[in-house]
Amino acid sequence: EAESKRLNEATGASQEMYQRARKxxxxxxxxxxQLRDPWPIYLERGQGPKVWDxxxxxxxxxxxxxxxxxxxHAHPAIGxxxxxxxxxxxxFAAPTEDAVVVAENLSARWGLPRWRxxxxxxxxTMDAIRIARAYTGRDTVMKIFGSYHxxxxxxxxxxxxxxxxxxxxxxxxxxxxxxxxxxxxxQMTVAVPFNDAGAMERRIIALDKEGRKPACVIMEPAxxxxxxxxxxxxxxxxxxxxxxxxxVVLIFDEVKTGLCIxxxxxxxRFGVMPDMVTLAKALGGGLPSGAIGGTEExxxxxxxxxxxxxxxxxxxxxxxxxxxxxLEEVLTDEAHAHLDYLNDRILxxxxxxxxxxxxxxxxxxxxxxGCVTFSPTKVIDxxxxxxxxxxxxxxxxxxxxxxxxxxxxxxxxxxxxxSVTHTDEAIDAYVDCFEEFAQAITS
Ligand code: PLP
Numbered sequence: 001e002a003e004s005k006r007l008n009e010a011t012g013a014s015q016e017m018y019q020r021a022r023k024x025x026x027x028x029x030x031x032x033x034q035l036r037d038p039w040p041i042y043l044e045r046g047q048g049p050k051v052w053d054x055x056x057x058x059x060x061x062x063x064x065x066x067x068x069x070x071x072x073h074a075h076p077a078i079g080x081x082x083x084x085x086x087x088x089x090x091x092f093a094a095p096t097e098d099a100v101v102v103a104e105n106l107s108a109r110w111g112l113p114r115w116r117x118x119x120x121x122x123x124x125t126m127d128a129i130r131i132a133r134a135y136t137g138r139d140t141v142m143k144i145f146g147s148y149h150x151x152x153x154x155x156x157x158x159x160x161x162x163x164x165x166x167x168x169x170x171x172x173x174x175x176x177x178x179x180x181x182x183x184x185x186x187q188m189t190v191a192v193p194f195n196d197a198g199a200m201e202r203r204i205i206a207l208d209k210e211g212r213k214p215a216c217v218i219m220e221p222a223x224x225x226x227x228x229x230x231x232x233x234x235x236x237x238x239x240x241x242x243x244x245x246x247x248v249v250l251i252f253d254e255v256k257t258g259l260c261i262x263x264x265x266x267x268x269r270f271g272v273m274p275d276m277v278t279l280a281k282a283l284g285g286g287l288p289s290g291a292i293g294g295t296e297e298x299x300x301x302x303x304x305x306x307x308x309x310x311x312x313x314x315x316x317x318x319x320x321x322x323x324x325x326x327l328e329e330v331l332t333d334e335a336h337a338h339l340d341y342l343n344d345r346i347l348x349x350x351x352x353x354x355x356x357x358x359x360x361x362x363x364x365x366x367x368x369x370g371c372v373t374f375s376p377t378k379v380i381d382x383x384x385x386x387x388x389x390x391x392x393x394x395x396x397x398x399x400x401x402x403x404x405x406x407x408x409x410x411x412x413x414x415x416x417x418x419s420v421t422h423t424d425e426a427i428d429a430y431v432d433c434f435e436e437f438a439q440a441i442t443s
Contacts, residue, residue, distance in 0.1 A: 046073030048421035059407035072421030081325035114299035118290035121255035121280030122150030132216035132249035146382025158191035197238035221266035224256035261367030285326035349431030357438035371415035
């Protein structure tokens with residue numbers, strides 16, 4: 001309560017902005033994920049690893065735009081690319097050379113030969129699923145319980161909340177995440193637990209017998225919407241094997257893992273090659289962006305014109321110029337080495353605190369992403385997350401952070417994202433704050 005009061009007192013201008021915003025902006029925010037109790041924090045500006053809110057509070061940014069700002073705020077290389085492109089025209093709905101250069105760069109990074117652009121992660125997963133459905137001629141989509149792939153109907157299923165009412169993986173029903181999603185669409189999406197390749201194969205076989213074999217499995221290779229849940233050794237290899245055996249398209253949704261955990265994402269880091277990859281977030285250097293990569297076979301349905309993968313702003317010149325600068329000048333191998341170094345430092349710091357104070361939790365992460373999962377046992381899937389993760393500690397840790405100049409994502413399923421502009425100073429500020437939190441809850 002004291003922490004809530006302290007934050008409320010420090011964010012009076014945000015409260016005022018909220019009162020004003022609610023009169024014109026639904027619920028006072030631009031996206032429902034920006035809501036938090038009792039009011040959202042309105043930001044004014046960002047520079048490198050820091051952000052400032054409308055109250056003038058200066059904070060180290062570990063939220064980083066839900067993982068989009070890997071390059072830090074107002075990066076000069078992105079700024080230059082955007083300014084130069086602006087002078088030459090920002091939108092034609094015709095391809096520019098940057099669109100080609102970026103596709104070549106992504107092909108080299110991911111080892112997938114054919115690319116297309118979108119404007120967000122949701123569009124990337126929506127279009128990838130359509131391509132997989134066209135390629136296989138099937139409708140059913142398989143996903144992982146608790147995974148988030150964006151806000152289009154097909155994937156707003158079995159994400160959480162309602163699924164608690166089932167609690168039985170073998171009698172799985174598909175449930176919508178929020179209202180307005182047609183039941184017919186919900187029934188076409190089927191979920192299986194993460195880190196259980198056997199359950200996936202059994203479900204594929206059962207669906208096949210019912211005459212509704214899945215077109216694709218869409219999954220994050222490392223789950224980044226339950227904190228961070230890494231694949232158990234061998235799991236991704238088995239998934240690859242199973243999907244290949246059953247002729248099911250494997251889509252790695254790398255919207256979050258993508259550029260954050262290595263130059264070629266989880267695909268390269270784990271060494272398992274999917275049929276398709278979806279990217280967004282950290283791709284665009286802070287501009288709305290998205291991309292889909294695929295094998296020649298799968299993407300043939302785009303090339304022969306049977307699938308319309310379209311969008312007025314796809315490959316927008318301003319966006320592809322920013323992506324190009326991001327890939328060529330910012331997210332270099334050295335930058336990724338720096339992110340790995342920083343993440344090792346923050347993970348080591350958090351692990352030390354957890355041990356010193358015997359906290360019920362553990363620190364986990366990869367590349368520029370990580371979190372402390374407040375669970376006495378290891379989380380391997382949604383079921384174990386739901387059963388063991390402490391919402392109370394995670395909410396309290398967020399308040400502690402905010403009150404001590406650490407800007408973090410409010411959701412208990414979220415993780416930190418570092419940026420290439422973060423330094424030891426930022427990392428140590430985070431760990432110090434975490435230690436203060438540990439002291440407070442154990443004293
Ligand atoms: N896929 C994953 C794994 C995500 O985490 C998200 C967003 O958080 C999306 C897709 C959707 O991306 P966007 O919010 O850009 O539509």
